[in-house]
Amino acid sequence: MDKTALITGASAGLGKEFARQLAAQGYQLVLVARNPEPLQATAAELQHDYGVQTLVLPADLSKPEAPRQIFTSLETQGLHIDYLVNNAGIAGPDLLTDRDWQVHSRFFELMMVSVAQMCHLFAPGMQERGMGRIINIASVAGRIPRSGNSNYGPAKAYLIALSEELSLTLRGSGVKVCALCPGFTHTEFHQRAGLTAMKNSLPKWLWYDADVVVREGLQAIEKNKSVYISGRLYRWLDPLFQSVFTRRLFFISDRRNQSGTP
Template sequence: MSHNKTALITGASAGLGSEFARQLAAQGYNLVLVARRRERLQALADELADGRSIEIITADLSRAEAPAEIAAALAAKGIHIDYLVNNAGIAGGHLLEDRDWQQHRDFCQLMMLAVLELCHLLIPAMRERGFGRVINVASVAGRVPRADGGLYGPSKAYLVALSENLSLELKGSGVEVCALCPGFTHTEFHAVAGLDDMKRSLPGWMWYDAGVVVREGLRAVEKGKPVYLSGRLYRWLDPLMQSLLTRRLFRAPGRPARNQ
């Protein structure tokens, strides 16, 4: 049980975020739910209320001001965060072919800088109190480079590196940091990203349920694992993906620009 500790979850309105909320609520945590869609957050809060404290903060983490605004809202209500789940994310575009730089800048703010700032704002107090848990939701896509021009994989690789560094720095402090790396997971992520055709083309054995991913992530951070591959299949594949001998097999050849 959490003994009235509080968990903050970004991207809590759907998918892995809402599953993190359900499983942490079941462990007795009070919740701070953060996302853009207030109606979804309120529905989740109503579902999980059951005598616990649940705060809703609507925020768009692609805005540079959002993390500081979240911290200010917490301070105004006297809420201390003991468990941070950085889960908010989108698929992103193609760095060279999509010519709207603001789109890429917003993506990097959401996927990397917001995570970095929330860690900067919230972890020091965890360390002072001698207890904290941080899960940065990364991805198997961050474990191997691909010639697809996308920013998603590199952004997740950054979260892996960040989590490993923080885990080393915080060793012995009572604060544990884990980069959770799911593979293909049944959520609405692929529909939102326009990737339904890709999802249908892949065999079912490559996919895991959100409940399994979250349960494994919660267990991994408690065990002090700085990086954790969710799903037995991906834990088996990861050493192959990291091997210099087999790494080249995972690299697709480059492709010509769209205007050629």
């Protein structure tokens, strides 16, 4: 029987690349994002290139009802999910300066609550079948506190903690869970967030292509990594991020008010 992968945020950037690489492995695809047109275009492209079946499910994961609706819709169609990629995400509001709490609430729903609920809904079925993969897209921003919008890094830190704990809980069940932590990656993310000037001001060697990040993530989960920093540069930097000395340096540079959002 065909295996099925569900990818959120599948119409652009890392999500679209996950869909492409999983299609190349022969997975049927369930593609989720808000806007139906780019999703349908992605589905048509992947059907054409890889001959896989695709199902487009437009949904806004910042709405609390979305994960349950996705789950119920798949259940009704008799489809079970073997590979779940919780990838949809945005740069997000500033905790202190954005004064509309609804905006924060929707951000937390998208970045944390919906991911936890997707795991809650889909992991037990994987467990029962004795096979499954869940990749939660976190970020190197979740590995070190910086001064900034005080929302994005903490949300990604939650996904890292959630993935590590789920991975331990599901050990031996045939279900593997990994938090993939990309650094700066060429996608639509920074343009959508109005951060094009910041992107252009950063050195090119800090940036990775989405295909590299995704390939490394798909390999890492097979090697039982519960957290994986993608990109050689960021893997090298990560132990430094964890040191008191580096945190002190970041503290000093943050006081000079420099920030970015990988």
